[in-house]
Amino acid sequence: MPDSLQNGSKDRIKYIVLGCGSIGYNVVENLVRDSEQVIVIDSDVKRVEDLRDQNFDAIVRNITDPGFLNDLPLPEVVFVLSNDKNANLEAVKRIKEKYPSVYVVARAVDKLSLSLLEQAGADIALYPQEVFAKNVVHLTRRLHSSRLARKLYHYLSEMEGTLGIVLHTNPDPDSISSAMALCAIAKDVTDKQLNCRILYDGKIGHQENRAFVTLLDIEMEKATAEAIDECDYIALVDSSAPGENNALESGKEVDIIVDHHQISDQNSKPGRFVDVRPGAGATASIMTQYIQELGVNIDQKVATALLYGIRADTKEFTRNTTPQDLNYAAFLLPLTDSDLLSKITSPSMALETLEALGDAIKNRKLQSGYLFTNVGYVRNRDVIPQAADLLIQLEGVNTAIAYGIGDDSITISARNKDIRLHVGNVLKDAFSDIGEAGGHANMAAARIPLNSFSMVKNKEELLSLVIDPILEKFADQVGLGKEESNEI
Known part of the structure; x- marks a missing residue:
């Protein structure tokens, strides 16, 4: 015994x-x-x-x-x-x-x-066979990611001159921090033989985004045609193709694309190095994985930016979050400046933003669980997704659609809690033929250029004239009837 x-x-x-x-x-x-x-x-x-x-x-x-x-x-x-x-x-x-x-x-x-x-x-x-299958898929993804990191490293090592890193229009922390990370990797690889310039168009309007750029003292410049032409190489981060919500001309050749959004045209993959992962919670997560794989040393500023970029794009790990996003955040946390991070997340709110959010609340209408609100004319279009984030929290609301008008376009922002609906696909199907649209299952956006209406002075009156047929395209996609909307 x-x-x-x-x-x-x-x-x-x-x-x-x-x-x-x-x-x-x-x-x-x-x-x-x-x-x-x-x-x-x-x-x-x-x-x-x-x-x-x-x-x-x-x-x-x-x-x-x-x-x-x-x-x-x-x-x-x-x-x-x-x-x-x-x-x-x-x-x-x-x-x-x-x-x-x-x-x-x-x-x-x-x-x-x-x-x-x-x-x-x-x-x-x-069930061992299922465990084995999941493990194989996980390891294969890791192998693929590791190879991509090494491929990027090798590609950067061959560059000399200036790398222009182009952000999407009105860049957010995910886009900005990803550009900072790419600069850090390039610096580690090339040892100063490659200069990086971070280029953006539009505005940095959201109060947290402004605090993010100011407190981290991030060097960025406007993406003018001259600035772009001065760069020997072009990279896109947090944007999947030239001309899609960025300052580049459609079809322009670029060298590097790193993004976590679905490519709208599956047959179009411009760039010698392309890493697009729609399953990732943030582009900053992809960049953090590169840093881990390559053993690149980053300073507190870059680590703080990346962690905030992941947190912001996943809405504090409650939206489109994967286990990998949590792992990358855990890797970054001890490298960050916690005091600086706290200041970024607690900025003051501009009176204009507060008034715009008030208009969004006042103008809300509810129809079969879909909330629509007109934010009106906005100089800072970041207030539109802020309105959608706020109103999706209301009881009885499954999908919140906030829309407003700027100097040159109508912006639509959607937030969704209905698991039966992929709001990114809905916006893409409804608006891609008249503008730029897409996103994830629970958050998405569309931008419709005004073109010939751009010189009209009364933007709010113009919005009221054109928004009904535009929103009808969304209503048709989700099967909404013609019944009257109810205020809540």
């Missing part, structure tokens, strides 16, 4: 493993690295003898026997790993009847067994 059974059932032991085929044996090998308190039970006499020859604590018992738990020490965790699904199910039931507080990890022989084992009381039920 094994030593662990000499003193009867009053003793405690850390692990008991039921069934020691190929899966069970691998589990046992890993468990003994954590603790020597492991008992293995198997019905195969020869297998048990082999285990004992390897100094494993093993006994012969059949787990279908109602008394197979007799005389065993009280375990902390039991692994039920035989290849007999009925035996595993009965074993789980008996373990939970005898020791309700013991943790049970059970092997499912097929997918149907998963729910049966959980109903029987298994704390964790695993």
Whole structure:
């Protein structure tokens, strides 16, 4: 009899493993690295003898026997790993009847067994083939990401001169921090043989975005035609193609594209290096992965910017967040300036912004869970997504659509809680033929240029004239009827 059974059932032991085929044996090998308190039970006499020859604590018992738990020490965790699904199910039931507080990890022989084992009381039920498949996909993605990081490093190492990093129009912290990270990588690779210039068009209007740029003292310049022409190389970050919400001409050749938005034209992938990952929560996450893979040392300023970029684009990890986004944030956290981060997230609000949000609240209309609000004429178009963020929180609202007009375009911002709706696809289908549109399942935007109306002075009157047929395109996509909207 094994030593662990000499003193009867009053003793405690850390692990008991039921069934020691190929899966069970691998589990046992890993468990003994954590603790020597492991008992293995198997019905195969020869297998048990082999285990004992390897100094494993093993006994012969059949787990279908109602008394197979007799005389065993009280375990902390039991692994039920035989290849007999009925035996595993009965074993789980008996373990939970005898020791309700013991943790049970059970092997499912097929997918149907998963729910049966959980109903029987298994704390964790695993289908090995599914675990293997998920692990293979995860490792393949990591391998692909690692190769992309090395490819970018090699590509940057060949550059000399000036790299112009173009942000999307009215850049946000995700876009700006990604450009800073690309500059840091280029500096590490080329050792000053490559100069970086961060270029943007539009405005930095959101109060947190302005605080972000000011407090971090980020060097940026307007993306004029002259500035772009002065650059030997062009990179796009947080924007998937030239001419799509950025200052570049459509079809212009670029050297680097890094983004987490879906490419609108799947056949168009300009750029010698392209890394577009629609599944990532932020472009800053992709850049952080490069930094990790390449072992690039970054200063507090870049780390703080990247962490804030991830936090802002995932709305504090509540929107479009992946486990990788959380891992990258954990990597960055000890490298950041916490005081500076706190100041960025607590800026003062301009009176103009407050008044625009007030108009958005006053003008709201609700129809079948869809909230529409007219923000009116805005100099700072960042207030439109702020309005959508605010109003999606109202009770009874599943989708919030905020729209407003600027000097040269109508901006539409959408937020969505309805799991049946992919609002990015809806906006793309509704508006891509008259402007730029797209986004994620729960957040999206559209920009419709005014073109011949750009010289009209009364913008709010113009908006009231053109918005109804525009919003009808959205209503058609989601199947809204013609019934009257209700104020809430």
